[in-house]
Amino acid sequence: MRLGEVCQGINYQIIQGSMDTPITGVCYDSRKVEPGNLFVCVVGEKTDGHLFAQQAVQSGAVAVMGERIIDLSPPTALIVTADTRAGLSKAAANYYGHPSKSLRVVGVTGTNGKTTTTHLIQAILHEHQRRTGIMGTLYARLGNTSKDYGHTTPESVDIQEFFKLLKDNGADYAVMEVSSHALDLKRVDDIDFDVTVLTNLTQDHLDYHQTMEMYREAKLKLFKMMAKKPDSFCVINGDDPSAKYFTQACQVSYYTYGITSSVDVQAKKIHSTLKGTEFEVTYENQVFTIQMKLIGGFSVYNALAAIAFALAEKIPVPTIQVALAKIEGVAGRFEQVNLGQNFTVVVDYAHTPDGLENILKTGRQLVQNRLITVFGCGGDRDKTKRPLMGKIAGQYSNFCIVTSDNPRTEDPQAIIDDILVGLNQVETSRYAVIPDRGEAIRHAISIAKEGDLVIIAGKGHETYQLVMDQVLDFDDRLVAAQMIKEKMEL
DSSP: OBHHHHTTTOOEEEEESOTTOBOOEEESOGGGOOTTEEEEOOBOSSOBGGGGHHHHHHTTOOEEEESSOOOOSSOOEEEEESOHHHHHHHHHHHHTTOGGGGSEEEEEEOSSOHHHHHHHHHHHHHHTTOOEEEESSSOEEETTEEEOOSSSSOOHHHHHHHHHHHHHTTOSEEEEEOOHHHHHTTTTTTOOOSEEEEOOOOSOOHHHHOSHHHHHHHHHHHHHSOOOOTTOEEEEETTSTTHHHHHHHOSSEEEEEESSSOOSEEEEEEEEETTEEEEEEEETTEEEEEEESOOSHHHHHHHHHHHHHHHHTTOOHHHHHHHHHHOOOOTTSSEEOOSSOSSEEEEEOOOSHHHHHHHHHHHHHHOSSOEEEEEOOOTTSOTTHHHHHHHHHHHHOSEEEEOOSOOBTSOHHHHHHHHHHHHTTSTTOOEEEOOSHHHHHHHHHHHOOTTOEEEEESOTTOOEEEETTEEEEOOHHHHHHHHHHHHHHO
C-alpha cells in the first residue's frame, strides 16, 4: 500500500517526499518501527512523538506524519496534519482495510463492569455458535490466540491489527471494552460499531477528565458516533442516574435494563449466595429464570446488560440461560481464593468508590461473621476518590486494613493519609495501616476466623505492582493463597 492510500481521508499537507512511497505498516512507537513503516508522531501525557521521529527514520521509517515540520536525515517523506491522533486512527483503519466493517462490533463502556459484561456477551455468542473475539483489560483474544496490548482499549493501530486478525480468522463478532480515555484520545474514531452498551457512570478518572460532566461527555461520544444502520442498537442501564443523557444521545434504537426502574429488561426475585445468584428476567411478554455462578447485585447488572444485548440480537432464551449457567467467573472479579479454609477470601478489581461499595454491600449481605477489607488507592490518579473510598470501607467493614495499591510515583503514606480522612469520618470504623501490601494480606488472613469474609480490593487480576519506575511481581490471589496455606499448616 502506498502512502497516499494510507492517508486517505486525512486533511494533510505534504512537506517533502512522495505520496507514492510504499508503506509496510503504521507505527506510533519509535522502538517498534520496522523498515518501510509510516511513523506517526503522537503527543502523549509524558512525551512527544516528534522527539523520536529521527530515531524512527534511523530504524527504517520511510514516512513521518507530524503536527509540525521536523528536520529528518536522510530526507524522508513528511506530511503535516492538525491532529496526529485522528490521523493515526484513520491511517491504521486504511492500512488494515477497515476490518470492523466486516465484523459485528459490540462496544461496552462504563465505569465498572466492562470486563465482566464483555465476557458474558462473548459466552452467550459462543453458545450461539458465533466466532467471537474479545478485547479489554485482561487481553485481546480469539480462541487460543491471545495478545496483551497493555490498555483497556489499546491504541488505534493495535485495535485495527487485532480486528484484521479476527476478520482473517473468520470471526463473526468483536466485543470490546471502550474506555473514556480511548474515546477522548480518538483511538476508536474509525471503528464501525454496531452495538454499544453502557454499564454505569460513577466517579473515576477525574485526574484526567477534571469533572463528571466531561467524563460523561467522553462516554457519550461512543453513542453519538454510531452510524444509523437498521440492525444497530444501544443497550443502557436504565437504573443509572445518567441514563437519560445516553438515551437522548442514541441515533439508533435502544434497550434499557435494570432492577428498580421501568425498563425493557428487568431482573426480579434476586437471590444471591457465595455459591451463585438466581433471578427472574422479564422482557416484553417473556419471563424466564437465570442461574449463574457469579455473585452479587453488581453481577446481576452485568448479566442484564449481556441478556439485553442477546434478546435484542434475537438469540434464543435457552441459549442465554445455558451460557450464563456455564460461566465460572472472570479473573479478579469477586474471585474466591479457596484452599478449603473455614473463612472466605475474595479478590476484586474494585478501585472506584462505586465499585468498592458494590462489592462491600454484597459482602455485607453474604458474610456469616465479620467483613475484613484490605484496600488502597492508586497513585498519580484521582485523589478526590480516596477519602470517599475510605468512608465506604469504614461503613461496610468490621475491620479495614489500609495498604498500598499501585503507588506509582507518589509516597504510599501520603495516599494512605488521604484515605484515612474518609475512614475517620465513620465513628465505628476500626482499621490498621500496613503500607506493605503483602504484609497487609498476611495480617488479614491471620486474624480471619470461621465465617469471616476477607475482601482484597483494588488490583484484581493484576500480576504486578507499580512502585516508582519499577514493575514488581505481585498477584493478590497468589499472595492470599500462600498466606492461607501457611495458616492452615500451623
